[in-house]
Amino acid sequence: MNRQTQYWAPERLDSGLIEAASALAAGGVVAFPTETVYGLGGDARSTEAVERIFAAKGRPSDNPLIVHLADAAGLDGLAAGVSSLERKLMAAFWPGPLTFVLPALPGAVSPRVTAGLDTVAVRVPAHETARRLIAAAGCPIAAPSANRSGRPSPTLARHVLDDLDGRIDGVLDGGPTGVGLESTVVRVMGDVVHVLRPGGVTAEQLRAAAGPDVRVESGSGDVGDVGEAAREVAPSGDAGAAGADDGSAAETAPRSPGVKYTHYAPQGEMVLVTGDAAPMRATVQSAADAARARGLSVGILACAEHAGDYRADAVLVLGSRAEPGEAAQTLYAALRECDDRGLGYIVAEGYPEDGIGAALMNRLRKAAGGHVLQA
Structure with missing residues (x-):
């Protein structure tokens, strides 16, 4: 796959946005900024465009994609129904990093977007450039993260070029993203909000907005647990993944993007250490020393409070342990830096799982x- 990838610099944002929208309208695939990470977009109605997304990413096609809209009015052409509770949450968090899994209107999007299921994942991004681009393209945009599958998600335009230069039509550079982690994905069933993937909107925020009569249920954030939650709320008789010729795919196709496969991984081996601060520091250093004794170059992903205590080939500061949002913003860039430095072994400190810490620990x-390793 070899094509000329156009780069639209920030100083060319207005003209670049027009050119990028034209490319999307013509069936091309373009990377663009959102408030979470950079997305790789294509016309959600076009199977050819969606297949180009999968090909560029090397992404398994049984993983659904999120459809991005310029505003909530676009739901009328996608969703077969939206409940009052879903409307309430949309009013609270849209535009923003919250994705809803909704019953899909038949034929509204390519079956490759939905992985052959009868639901569609939809959000309205908070990034103004993203919404302007979608509006100018005149179509709903299917957009997973703009990275090669399995690699850390991109939070800068140069991360996109590192992975996809020559594989996509263009990259619209809108500067660094804000949240740094992908959107929260929910499915509302009656008076229960199922969190299928933790992200930029926390479970605590959902509970506060939904009200006391609504339950918000979260998985642990691990692949298996979230996948089970996604399947539990699936109605019987789902068709399964696109292209399947029997019912077996319905057992494995998740409702939410980003829960089935290993994601966000650096090239080197990585271990996460959890536990109370003092024993965690000792375990982190012990794991790093053991890897160095095996002749590996070692990096440590540390909170700001502990970074000065460690010995390794590289100590990368994610952010304050008291402010996991800082670590969320820097995590993917730090994982990419580990690759740039050629680190063979990475030891990461765990963070408290309150608030956005739940999404951070999910990605770690x-x-x-x-x-x-439990310290």
Whole structure:
């Protein structure tokens, strides 16, 4: 796959946005900024465009994509129904990093977007450039993160180019993203909000907005647990993944993007250490020393409070332990820096799982491939 990838610099944002929208309208695939991470967009109605997204990313096609809209009015052409509770949450968090899994109107989007299921994942991004681009393109935009599948998600335009230069039509540079982690994905069933993937909107925020009569249920954030939650709320008789010729895919196709496969991983081996601060520091250093004794170059992903205590080839500061939002913003860039430095072994400190810490720890566990040490 070799094509000329156009780069639209921030100083060319207005003209670049027009050119990028034209490329999308013509069936092209373009990377663009959102408030979470950079997305790789294509016309959600076009199977050819969506297949180009999968091809560029090397992404398994049984993983659904999120459809991005310029505003909530676009739901009328996508969703077969939106409940009063869903409307309430949309009013509270849209535009923003909250994705809803909704019953899809038949034929509204390519079956490759929904992985053949009868639901569609939808959000309205908070990034003004993203909404302007979608509006100018005149179509709903299916957009997973703009990285090669399995790699850390991109929070800068240069991260996109590192992974996808020559594989996509263009990159619209809107500067660094804000939240740094992907959107929260929910499915509302009656008076229960199921969190299928933790992200930029926390469970605590959902509870506060939904009200006392609504339950918000979250998985642990691990691939298996969230996948089970996604399947539990699925109605019987789902068709399964696109292209399947029997019912077996319905057992494995998740309702939410980003929960089935290992994601966000650096190239080196990675371990996550959890526990109270003092024993955690000792375990982190012990794991780092053991890896160095094996002749590996070692990096430590540390909170600001502990970084000065560690010995390694590289100590990368994610952010304050008291402010996990800082670590969320820097995590993916730090994982990419580990690759740039050629680190063969990475030890990451865990963070408290309150608020956005739940989403942060979800991504750290995925990056470590589930390799977790309890201090």
